[in-house]
Amino acid sequence: MYKNYFKVAYRNLIKKKAYSFINIYGLALGIACCVLIFMFVRDEMSYDNYHEKGDRIYRLIHGELAADGSTPYPFWVWNNAPVGPALKDDFPEIDKVVQFSGRSDILLTYGDKIYQEDGVFFMDSTVFDVFSWKLLKGNPKTALAAPYSIVLTETTARKYFGNEDPIGKTLKGSESAGRSNAGDYTVTGVMEDVPLNSHFRFNVLLSLNTFRKSIPQVFSEWGYVDFYTYFLVNDKFDEAAFNQKIPAFTARHIKDPNWRYTIKIEPLKDMYLRTTADRQPGETGSLPNIYVFSIIGVFILVIAIINFMNLATARSLERGKEVGIRKSIGAYRSSLISQFLGESFLIVFLSSVLAFLIVFFALPYMKDFTGKELNIQNFITWQSISTFLLLLFFIGFLSGSYPALVLSGFNPVLILKGVSRSTGNGATLRKGLVVFQFSLSIALIAGTIIVYHQMNHILDKDLGFDREQMLVLDYNYDNVVNAKSEVLKAELEKNPQVVSVAFSRSVPGSYYPHAGTEIETPDGELKMMGQPIFQVGLDFVKHFSLHLIAGRAYSREYPSDSSKALIINEAAAQQYGYTNPADIVGKKFRQWGREGVVIGVVKNFNFTSLHQNIEPLTLPFEAYASRYATVKLKPGNISETIRNIGEVWKSIVPHRPFLYSFLDDDFNRQYKSDFMFRRLFTTFSCLAIFIACLGLLGLATYTAQLRTKEIGIRKVLGADVKQIVGLLSADFIKLVVIAIVIATPISWYAMNKWLEGFAYRMDIQPWVFILAGCVALFIAAFTISFQSLKSALMNPVSSLKSE
Template sequence: MQQHNLKITYRTFLRYKSSFLINLFGLATGLTCAILIFLWVNDELSTDKFHEHDAQLYHVMLNHEEDGGIRTDTSSPGLLAEALEEEVPEIKMAVEDSDPLWFGENFSLSDGEKFHKASGKFAGDGYFEMYSFPMKYGQADHALKDKKSVVISESLATRLFGSSKDALNKSLEWKLLHFTSQATVTGVFKNLPTNSTQQFDFVLPFSLFKDILGDGLHWGNYNTYTSVLVTPGTNINQLNQKLADFIKNKNQGSNVSPMLVKFSDLYLYGQFENGQQAGGRIMYVRLFSVIGLFVLIIASINFMNLSTARASRRLKEIGVKKSLGAGRKTLIAQYLTEALVMAFLALIFAIAFTYALLPQFNQITGKVLTLTLSPTFIGGLIGIVIFTGLLAGSYPALYLSGFKPINILKGHFRGSATEAWTRKGLVVFQFVLSIVMVVSVLIVYKQINFALTKNIGYDRNGVILVPMEGKATENIESYLTRLGEVPGVEHVSASSHTFTQNGSFTTGVSWPGKTEGTIIKFEQSRAYYDIQQTLGFEMAEGRSFSNQYGDETSKIIFNEAAIEAMGLEDPIGKKVNLWGEEKEIIGVMKNFNYSSLHSKVEPMLFHFKTDFLPNILIKLNTKNPRNVLSNLREWYKINNPGYNFDYTFLDTAYEAQYKAEERVSLLARYFAGVAIVISCLGLFALAAFTAERRQKEIGVRKILGASHFTIVRLLSADFTKMVLLAIVIGLPVSYVMANFWLQNFAYHINLEWWYFAISGAAALVIAWLTVSFQTIKAAQTNPSASLKEE
């Protein structure tokens, strides 16, 4: 019997080729989207979850109590780890490390012949015991104990010494700005997994970082990351309450309270409000999970609608079969077999589509996803397919097979009102989702475009960032002066800030009239001469640093936000105290965005320094930047031998801040397009079903003189009402969602009415174009063909 059903299924597919192909394409597309989204979501959820001690691994966050509320930050004092491990019994181990981004690519390693750029960090000697970055060679518990040791990755070992096996116990030289030292390779760790938020090429002992910090190593300087392993069974809420005053007891007058947050949660839940986790990337994970589910539901609805529309053609077949003795179970088995065969064919095509699209999908998402057909994954897909097939085949199998053959053969078959409303409701639901997605894509696109084109207060065009290295660290004044003489270079300066993301901050500023207990966070940057001319920011009052005035180490510049926060009037010439040193205010710069538009402009200061300036800023003549870069490359070979001329355009670095939003926007664009296409297939299915049901009515109307336009308008009216209803429902929903998303930006676009009008109009036009094919076809049918019986 099953063989007979398969044969009938094959013949049915051949007979109704268009229905078969539309069904197959729609369901396969929906399944493909669901599989791709599942791979992306699964990778996001697995980030940082691979550590052996994941359940006990926590990161120490600091809650800063300020006038505007509580601000949560990831960095902590360099003394904290040792104190926690010694004084808190619930903490089994505490390890400190530095952020590689603080130094960028300023680290250089020499194998004795030439220097190699690499991303490095400093970490405590228990780092490789706490985090599961397996050692390929060497011992994790001894690798960082000696101050002259270094642990490197497999790939860096191969780059430096030809192979990772030959690297152990080899010597190398490392340089960071004007710091340099010899080190011995005491360990080689396996290349870090792609789903690790920590990415680096080598690790140096944290004791070296303490030497670099010097007097900067104290309880009021937050320049370190601290991670802890708590003992199993520890109540984290109780421990956080116990730690609330830990730093305040060490540093009188401090406004910070430590808070332990599970390390693997920080990737997805990295946003904090008033000292509590308040979301983050998990918003995008949830969004795409819902999108994947909705696309699959839309595809399943289409499958059911199109199956239903074509099933009415086979009513007489049902009647004849039942009159010849076929039982209801036989018919149910036949129609369910057809639906399941269609669903499994769609799954095969979906897997093939996924393999074909995965390289492009990886390029869009910036991930390295692979489709591994594990038993669990295959079982889940088969379960979805079986559910979809049974759902789609349920109407013809259970509903149509229950009719009496005599009623079918006499043409007394009529669908119920509930059935019609259900089908229409499903189409409305499809278009509501499509409209929401279209509006969302438009809003995200407009916001990103706003972020990239907004005047942020300084000119990033034609400015490149070059690491401070080699000869530059020996005599910065002479080096930068000669660099400024290269043809095509307009201005040169240096800074500890990249001006594309938050850098270091301080609360160690005192000023005339400061009231006791007032704490203000200042973003701070060390800066060199000509910083204003190089970046092009405007001065509200006073001047910037200039070598015309000699030594500027006792001078300081604030932005307008800082002056306002301090409540200073006529600030030029007034004296403030920074870390115990008296500084004279020589300028007030106009506010500019030194990080992304996610954050508002906060108080900032520049103080003049000639050391620890990791970033050289070069303003190029933009008329012919290629020639200028070529000149710089040649100059670099002569004046900084052994180093490559590596640079980053400031505008490129700025745009990279919105990479996550751009990827979400692009993915949403693709998935919105898919949802619209599949929704149109659903509308197409309903139009086909309606045209078949009203075939004789159309024939009678045409005989009585109805024009083609009248027939098209008659058949299109119901579909227009459904889409208009979807617009009425979808636009308010999309407004609420768009407004909620824009709250993540301190500066954002206004939600204009025409964003929603365009989206609604587009949905209506697309619906009309979709329906027009079936309605025009029905209107052009010869009345005699419509009225004749088979």
């Protein structure tokens, strides 16, 4: 019997090749999309799971309370050094504390090999007791104990030493990030490369004792910010009890009554997807985006299942007589249900095979979309295999159950007489499914339009500074380069393609420190307020085309500007109580040991991503603490100009690699995750819409088959093709209109929530939903027109003979 079922199923697939292709391919595409999204989501959820003690690893985040006990400013992961030892002393439930510096780029030299390493941390010797990073060579207890010890990842060690054993060899290091840690570093360990699914990664670890030896005083200053603090707890740790002890802990160690310092803790499992703290040591993910992609994956699969049901139902009339004959010769309904469910499982099996082929060929392109290496071998576990098989069984049963029940329920007497009609409940269900499909499709179309326009809004917004044709040269605070900055500037500006050159510690979109600054308020009091600091050279304001709204810029005509002058932005002027920026010019200031007067106010500019509002900012003059030289270029012949700049660079500072990038690229890199979201959202939205169209095609086919005789009679009575097409399309257009009404408020709410993540966002206009509805109507009309025209052009003689 089962052999006969298989033969019938196989013959039906071969007989109707177009239907079989649409059915198998549509379901395969849905399964493939679901698998790809599952792989992406699982990779995002897997961050830091490889640490053996991960459930006992926490970190501190730091903040400041307002007088009413609220936290007006975001918490930071990055903060002071003395909090770590204090925690270890005050809390016996803490086994190990590991601290490390903010990221430190450093120039390392070995023979003729010179590289600026951009993934470097000064790390505690306890790091290998807390984290599960495997040391391939060296002693994990002592590798980072002594000053000027260095541990390299396997890839970094191979870059400098090839196949040689690096242990005991020496790398010469330059000064890093303004710290006095230049010297000879002895390689004491080689470790495995940090897994890609880590919330922070690195290439080189330097011993924290190197930092401690060079600047020992900062390790006792609670107000000096340059460290991250992680800790390992024992089995007796109670997070709730720990949190209750925090106020007493901070009260014991913070003696300044005006500084309301506080801390919180974050478990390792929350550090990538759930953290809200600023100044992260590495990248973070987006839990809302994970939810969005998961929902899209489920919806795509549901749409594919609905399509299967619609297409199977559309063919029910063709197999009606088969069902009638089987029933008339004694076939039980349960046997027919088993047969049709078996056919469903066969299609699901074929679809799953095709789905895996699609996944296999799509994975390389997923790397371009996500920046992730999604290797299918990493996802082949007994849990994932059993889940996938259960999913296939569920799809097969759900997809085939409704058609099986419909087909097996036909009355054999009526069927053999040529009478067949769909039940009212069945027709209502199919229409409801179409409305559901197109409600989702319209929401996805509207979402795609909004995502694209928001990203274009970010790229096109006037940021308040000139970022076009800006070549950024990174020399990492090199003292020799800073000493020769005026010579370098003069030589570079001799090039007719160079407009101007300026030096600064920061450029928009890059790292910037925070500091407390005292400025005289309108009532004459010197008030301390905190804000970001951009240390700049003389020509920074003019070079970046910042708009000076009060006072003047730094000038060579005023030698005192180097130590007794300060420029701020208008947000900082408002921070100190000045509604008119001109009123703050000439007011006294104190900052980082310098005293003088405010000489100018620049118009607010977006020096950080548009996810954040513009903060108060000070731009102190600093000639010898710069990291970047920015070169403004004229349009045209860029490659030749860069080559000439490189030659000048090598002639003046030959010891330093010529490292360059373009400011607009660097600034837009802040939106890496947003652009990835746009690519994935758009791609899977289009696939969902395509699969929904297959379902609409199935229902159009089904309806046209039901009305074959009606179409024939209408043509005999004089109806033309246009009238027939309009007749068949009208019902579906009504369903799409209903879907537009349902989808509009849902998509508006969802995308409004997404836009809340941007401080500068587009306003959602009604035209977005009008356009989304028009696109959906066009897609529906185009899809339906294929079957409608086919039915309208059918010979009425054939239609009237159809019974």
